[in-house]
Amino acid sequence: MAWLILLAAGLVEVVWSQSIKPTEGFTKPLPTVICFLLGATAVYLLSVAMRDLPVGTAYAAFTGIGTVGAITLGITIQHDALSAGRIAALALIVGGLVLARLTSTA
Numbered sequence: 001m002a003w004l005i006l007l008a009a010g011l012v013e014v015v016w017s018q019s020i021k022p023t024e025g026f027t028k029p030l031p032t033v034i035c036f037l038l039g040a041t042a043v044y045l046l047s048v049a050m051r052d053l054p055v056g057t058a059y060a061a062f063t064g065i066g067t068v069g070a071i072t073l074g075i076t077i078q079h080d081a082l083s084a085g086r087i088a089a090l091a092l093i094v095g096g097l098v099l100a101r102l103t104s105t106a
Contacts, residue, residue, distance in 0.1 A: 002052035003101060009045030010065025016042050017070040018077075042066075057100050064097045 016038035022031040042062075050058045068090055074080035 002049045002058075003104070005045055006049035006053065006058055006061055007065065009042050009049060010062050011069065012038060012042040012045060013062065013066035014069030014073065017066060018073055053104065057104060061097055061100055064093045068093050068097075 016035065019031065019035040019038050022028065023035050024031070026032045026035075046058060046062050049062075053061075071080070071086065071090060075082050075086075
């Protein structure tokens with residue numbers, strides 16, 4: 001269950017990462033409130049997952065999910081550049097996440 005909560009935290013972090021730009025430097029009130037709520041929700045879910053997972057593993061997985069999701073959305077929605085290096089980096093992150101999950105005791 002902790003890993004499912006951690007996955008949810010990572011997915012909320014991905015949405016949060018996409019909510020930053022619309023705040024226009026935190027000058028737009030509604031997007032800013034949404035951004036802060038998403039960030040707080042992601043950290044709350046992370047803290048719940050950390051009840052059963054080691055801090056280092058949970059945080060590394062949380063940021064890894066967020067990184068992969070943010071880069072993927074950047075490429076697909078924002079049309080960010082795609083390169084062999086970025087693909088390799090994403091593959092390494094995903095591989096690390098899988099390894100962390102497979103070797104976790106929780």
